[in-house]
Amino acid sequence: MPVLTVDGVGSFEIPAGKKLVLALEDEAKIDQLHACGGNARCTTCRVEFLAGEPETKTPGEAAVLAAKNVTGVRLSCQILCDHDMTVKVISRLAGSGRVDAGKRPSDTL
Numbered sequence: 001m002p003v004l005t006v007d008g009v010g011s012f013e014i015p016a017g018k019k020l021v022l023a024l025e026d027e028a029k030i031d032q033l034h035a036c037g038g039n040a041r042c043t044t045c046r047v048e049f050l051a052g053e054p055e056t057k058t059p060g061e062a063a064v065l066a067a068k069n070v071t072g073v074r075l076s077c078q079i080l081c082d083h084d085m086t087v088k089v090i091s092r093l094a095g096s097g098r099v100d101a102g103k104r105p106s107d108t109l
């Protein structure tokens with residue numbers, strides 16, 4: 001199983017192919033935001049990669065990052081845990097002022 005390391009939190013074995021946003025919630029117990037429900041629209045699911053950044057983006061991720069002129073981050077709702085990776089969590093419910101993290105994203109891309 002791939003290992004997800006969350007900077008300052010720990011390392012977690014993740015079922016292969018699980019969405020990164022769901023792994024952050026379920027295995028790492030992070031209050032990760034995902035305001036649009038994992039539909040590549042809001043960018044609140046953003047994370048910074050410290051290692052193992054995927055080389056490719058889904059068309060949705062590429063489009064919304066370009067449209068919002070956001071660089072240096074990736075969208076955890078558009079990435080599958082199919083290899084070891086290390087991320088820094090930068091967009092959490094705590095301190096966001098939001099009432100909830102957003103609708104749970106679907107299990108598949």
Ligand code: FES
Pocket residue numbers: 033034035036037038039040041042043044045046075076077078
């Ligand atoms: S872009 Fe909205 S949850 Fe990922």
